[in-house]
Amino acid sequence: MIYLTLLIGGACLGSFVNVVAWRLPREESVVWPGSHCPKCGHAVRWHDNVPVLSWILLQGRCRDCHQGISSRYPWVEAMSAILWLSAFWGHGFLASQDDHGLALLNLVAGVVLISVLLPLVLIDIDHLWLPEPLCRIGTFLGIAFTGVLYLVIPWPEASPFLLNHLLAASAGLLALEGLSALAERILGQPALGLGDAKLAAVAGAWLGLGGVWIALAIAVFSGALFGTIGRLSGRLGPRQPFPFGPFIAIGIWLTWLAGSEWWISRWMRLFGVI
Helix, strand or coil: CHHHHHHHHHHHHHHHHHHHHHHHHHCCCCCCCCCECCCCCCECCHHHCCCCHHHHHCCCECCCCCCECCCHHHHHHHHHHHHHHHHHHCCHHHHCCCCCCCHHHHHHHHHHHHHHHHHHHHHHHHHCCCCHHHHHHHHHHHHHHHHHHHHCCCHHHHHHHHHHHHHHHHHHHHHHHHHHHHHHHHHCCCCCCHHHHHHHHHHHHHHHHHHHHHHHHHHHHHHHHHHHHHHHCCCCCCCCCCCCHHHHHHHHHHHHHHCHHHHHHHHHHHCCCC
């Protein structure tokens, strides 16, 4: 039942994420009006708004105008469902506090985290823009969930844990802002947007000081690999920008899933330290 609940909830959230990714950059309300066809304007009937299934039954076309509906919609819904399900195995808070009965809090926190990251990724891919309000919400929620640990972890242990995450949010923000400023001085143009720095603050709020550096290392490594392959293949120009937010989000989620200690041990083995 837990698996089924996560899959259904994730698919439904994915449907809403599609709305947010379309409307927020256009400065439209994400709640009003209800879902409608962007081509003919007809409201989507409730039975045509079932995630994934409705798109398949409608053969990817609007019931009213018969125009095509992008396959991105069911793919996002399916991906959201899978990511929600993966939250069940996420270490997250459990990576450092595995003896305090935090399983339910950890699961809910993981679901909330991926629900914040997914629209940020889609908007950055479409518009090279990470909305500041979503980044602020993500940072606040990370600190808030860390604060909830006060209810389940004894005070002497919870106090430094919360401080760790507050410092990590600040460190992530300053690190990427400094890196962008350095790149601008060397290359004559910013290498990163300010939205990337704010997303790094989200990483710190959720992962703490140990986790934020792991997440950013994964982001830099995967982003550099993507950029190198893109330029060697000719798909990216010499100075053509590409969204870095998705790589930060991947780093955040992979660190949340496995835990920073697991990643640290793998990095040390990679470089022959252990």
